[in-house]
Amino acid sequence: xxYEIKSSPEFAMIDYRLADGxxxxxxxxxxxxxxxxxxxxxEARGGLLAAAKRKLLGGExxxxxxxxxKGGEGQVMLAPAAPGDVLAFELAAGKSLMIQSxxxxxxxxxxTLDTKWGGVKGFFSGTGMFLLKATGPGTVFVSSYxxxxxxxxxxxxxxxxxxIVAFEESVTYTVTKVGGIKSLFLGGxxxxxxFSGTGMVYAQTRSPGSLAGxxxxxxxxxxxx
Amino acid sequence: MHFEIEFSPAYALAIAKLNPGxxxxxxxxxxxxxxxxxxxxxxxxxxxxVGGFLKGLGRSMFLGESxxxxxxxxxxAAGEVSFAPSLPGDIMVYPMQGxxxxxxxxxxxxxxTGVEIETKWGGFKSFFGEGRLFWIRAFGNGPLALxxxxxxxxxxxxxxxxxxxxxIVAFEPGLTFSxKRVGSWFSTFFSSEGLVCxxxxxxxxxxxxxxPAAFGGLVGPKLPPRNN
Amino acid sequence: MQQTIEFGPSYAMSTIDLAPGDSVTVEAGSMVGxxxxxxxKTSIGGNKAGFFGALLNFLxxxxxxxxxxxxxxxxxxTPPPGQSGQIMVAPSLAGDIxxxxxxxxxxLIVQASSYLASSKDVVIKTKFGGLKSLFSGEGAFxxxxxxxxxxxxxxxGAIHEINVxxxxxxxxxxIVAFDDTLDYRIxxxxxxxxxxxxxxxxVCEFNGNGKLFIQSRNLxxxxxxxxxxxxx
Numbered sequence: 087x088x089y090e091i092k093s094s095p096e097f098a099m100i101d102y103r104l105a106d107g108x109x110x111x112x113x114x115x116x117x118x119x120x121x122x123x124x125x126x127x128x129e130a131r132g133g134l135l136a137a138a139k140r141k142l143l144g145g146e147x148x149x150x151x152x153x154x155x156k157g158g159e160g161q162v163m164l165a166p167a168a169p170g171d172v173l174a175f176e177l178a179a180g181k182s183l184m185i186q187s188x189x190x191x192x193x194x195x196x197x198t199l200d201t202k203w204g205g206v207k208g209f210f211s212g213t214g215m216f217l218l219k220a221t222g223p224g225t226v227f228v229s230s231y232x233x234x235x236x237x238x239x240x241x242x243x244x245x246x247x248x249x250i251v252a253f254e255e256s257v258t259y260t261v262t263k264v265g266g267i268k269s270l271f272l273g274g275x276x277x278x279x280x281f282s283g284t285g286m287v288y289a290q291t292r293s294p295g296s297l298a299g300x301x302x303x304x305x306x307x308x309x310x311x
Numbered sequence: 312m313h314f315e316i317e318f319s320p321a322y323a324l325a326i327a328k329l330n331p332g333x334x335x336x337x338x339x340x341x342x343x344x345x346x347x348x349x350x351x352x353x354x355x356x357x358x359x360x361v362g363g364f365l366k367g368l369g370r371s372m373f374l375g376e377s378x379x380x381x382x383x384x385x386x387x388a389a390g391e392v393s394f395a396p397s398l399p400g401d402i403m404v405y406p407m408q409g410x411x412x413x414x415x416x417x418x419x420x421x422x423x424t425g426v427e428i429e430t431k432w433g434g435f436k437s438f439f440g441e442g443r444l445f446w447i448r449a450f451g452n453g454p455l456a457l458x459x460x461x462x463x464x465x466x467x468x469x470x471x472x473x474x475x476x477x478x479i480v481a482f483e484p485g486l487t488f489s490x491k492r493v494g495s496w497f498s499t500f501f502s503s504e505g506l507v508c509x510x511x512x513x514x515x516x517x518x519x520x521x522x523p524a525a526f527g528g529l530v531g532p533k534l535p536p537r538n539n
Numbered sequence: 540m541q542q543t544i545e546f547g548p549s550y551a552m553s554t555i556d557l558a559p560g561d562s563v564t565v566e567a568g569s570m571v572g573x574x575x576x577x578x579x580k581t582s583i584g585g586n587k588a589g590f591f592g593a594l595l596n597f598l599x600x601x602x603x604x605x606x607x608x609x610x611x612x613x614x615x616x617t618p619p620p621g622q623s624g625q626i627m628v629a630p631s632l633a634g635d636i637x638x639x640x641x642x643x644x645x646x647l648i649v650q651a652s653s654y655l656a657s658s659k660d661v662v663i664k665t666k667f668g669g670l671k672s673l674f675s676g677e678g679a680f681x682x683x684x685x686x687x688x689x690x691x692x693x694x695x696g697a698i699h700e701i702n703v704x705x706x707x708x709x710x711x712x713x714i715v716a717f718d719d720t721l722d723y724r725i726x727x728x729x730x731x732x733x734x735x736x737x738x739x740x741x742v743c744e745f746n747g748n749g750k751l752f753i754q755s756r757n758l759x760x761x762x763x764x765x766x767x768x769x770x771x
Contacts, residue, residue, distance in 0.1 A: 091683055092697070092755070093548055093697035093755050095318060095321055095322065096321040096548050096549040097548060097549075097633075097634070097696035097697040097754075097755040097756050098755070099696075099697070099699070099755035103505075115760055115763070117710055118709065118710055118713045118753060118755065118757075119701070119707065119708060119709040119710065119713065120707075120708050121706075121707060121708075122705060122706035122707065122708075131341060156580075163699075163753075163755075163756075165696070165713075165755050165756060166621060167756075167757070167760035167761050167763060167764035168761065168764055169399060169633055169696070169756055169761070170322065174501075188764070197758055203757070232321075232322035232395070233317070233321060233322040233324065233397065234316035235317070235318070235324060235343070235344065235393065236467060237344060241347070242347035243344065243346065243347060244344065244345050244346070244347055245343065245344045246342060246343050246344070247345070249343045250396075259565065279318050280347065287366045288392075289343055290322075291318055291322040291323070291324045291343065291395045291399075292322050292395060292398075292399055293343075293395075293397070294768045295765070295768055296340070296396075296397030296398075296399070297397065297765060297768075298765055298768040298769045298770070299397065299770075300397050300398060300523070300527065301530055301531055301534060301765065301769070302537060302769060302770055303527070303531075304528060304530065304531025304532070304534075304768070305526035305531050305532075305535070305537040306531075306532055306534075306536045306537075307536060307537060307538075308537060308538055309536070310538040320546060320549055321550075322603065330711055348703040399549075399633055400550065401550075459571075461549075461550035461629070462545070462546035462549065462550040462552070463554075464545070464546075464552070466572070466632065470575075472572060472574065473572060473573050473574070473575055474571070474572040474577065475571055475572065476571055478571045478572065492587070493570075493579055494609070507570075509575065518571065519550075519571060520545075520546050520550040520551070520552040520571065520629050521550050521629060521631070521632075521633060522571075522629075522631065525631040526631050526632065528631075529631045529632065530632075530758070530762065533758075533762055534762065534765075534769060535766065536767070537761040537769075537770070537771065538771050
């Protein structure tokens with residue numbers, strides 16, 4: 087398999103070439119186009135229970151699509167819903183990447199996904215997002231809203247929770263409010279994650295919450311009769 | 312303190328690089344990442360020289376009153392803080408060197424502490440149609456980071472030029488301007504152009520290649536209804 | 540007529556320079572800036588003449604507005620007689636613009652919300668996309684652009700050109716435009732289960748030889764993505 091990430095970082099899209107018999111698994115709704123001999127199979131990945139667990143935590147589709155080339159080479163183009171970038175991570179066997187749930191786009195079939203609860207640590211409370219742990223071997227594709235700003239954490243680093251895309255397993259985090267109570271309400275910086283340790287942290291340069299806040303006044307008003 | 316802009320123009324990020332003792336001021340809610348030792352302070356002050364507008368609704372509810380904004384301090388060690396606006400688009404750094412700049416309120420992102428912002432600039436009131444457009448006057452010294460919805464284009468006006476009001480980011484006060492309707496009554500109502508601004512004179516004008524109100528007006532009705 | 544496109548693929552904007560006697564028709568609401576003194580005429584999109592033609596235009600445009608979400612008014616900009624002029628145009632959504640030269644031999648079928656602007660001698664007709672395309676999320680109508688001249692097409696996301704040779708399937712929400720030499724069939728993504736649960740919904744299977752323009756984002760998907768994050 088070969089892939090090319092086109093139109094990065096503006097509206098990145100994966101142009102995926104599959105050899106005969108090869109597959110790639112993608113989130114529901116990610117398919118842009120596919121060539122003649124690619125077939126699509128829909129299933130609840132990881133079994134119905136794992137999928138239901140993901141669905142219950144809110145927002146994440148329980149179905150994934152597996153695209154397989156049959157009878158020759160195939161091409162499938164995949165894109166996320168949000169405007170922004172796509173980054174590919176090559177994971178060695180047993181190596182993991184922690185991914186914010188809505189940032190997960192696609193992966194090669196051997197990558198396993200485990201849902202970690204985000205609710206306990208208050209990471210994404212109220213947003214319906216949680217953390218996914220992707221473990222190799224294989225390639226996992228992660229998408230962002232905005233561009234991806236990679237930072238090496240060497241000690242401590244703070245990232246607004248709305249802007250977290252992914253981070254290496256080697257960093258740990260705590261969720262805090264920046265600046266104390268007064269700042270939470272007046273300063274506008276809500277919850278932040280304080281990362282500790284050594285490893286890469288990937289932030290996105292736009293926040294879905296801010297976009298939602300911008301669009302809110304333009305919504306139709308509910309009719310209460 | 313200086314700004315470095317990355318990921319321009321798609322989803323620009325303004326990275327403030329601070330020397331020990333430096334500080335940077337920013338719109339409430341704009342901080343994305345920061346070194347752990349940077350100290351954030353929320354301050355409220357009335358009247359002149361205040362920035363910081365309440366985010367969330369995309370509307371300023373307290374124009375002319377007290378505002379809150381965040382000041383980030385690098386006390387004993389150098390450090391960095393990165394800022395981004397709510398909408399996708401570019402960021403430009405305008406060096407303030409004692410002159411003035413009129414800025415559309417939503418476009419203010421961050422600045423050095425020597426830049427002052429006046430919110431009660433009466434020269435340009437808001438008007439119906441384009442949502443509410445408020446204008447602020449920047450003066451003083453230091454870098455001023457402005458964000459845009461879309462890409463930023465600089466236009467050197469020499470004579471006159473007409474701009475759709477939703478596309479204006481900032482302009483030099485040497486330009487005179489007037490709001491006018493486009494075409495006939497029929498055109499104004501149906502053309503969706505609404506009101507435009509006619510600039511006259513000599514000076515620089517900064518525009519954004521997307522219009523927030525048009526984007527909100529296109530996508531908003533497709534969203535589920537809200538409660539109030 | 541000269542034109543340039545800047546800031547693609549993220550927030551493309553086209554600057555069109557009009558020579559004396561030129562005029563350009565643009566989708567209502569897309570004017571960013573213009574030289575002073577241009578004459579503006581607002582009308583309903585569509586090129587049928589006569590009373591019944593105008594009525595049909597109005598009806599089609601009205602239907603398009605409700606099913607396709609596309610503004611049904613266009614503005615024609617003309618510089619004052621003997622003078623030149625300039626207009627900058629951009630769509631409402633982030634994304635790209637492509638300038639297409641029509642040579643009178645082939646037509647281009649364009650997704651309704653992708654129409655941005657066209658020159659005088661380009662004819663735009665509305666085409667019903669078939670019942671299935673009603674569910675595509677992009678609206679039931681496509682536009683057919685023919686004639687000679689300039690056509691500006693915008694998209695949500697970056698534009699990608701594909702030379703179709705044989706069969707190629709595209710999610711309908713990602714179609715921007717295609718040559719009229721291509722056959723197409725709108726269908727569900729797979730079996731019933733797949734159509735309902737895959738999230739892919741409706742796809743368009745192209746067949747033949749011709750150019751196809753796709754966009755790397757889809758407004759319907761973006762809306763589904765932002766909805767869970769909206770306050771009550």
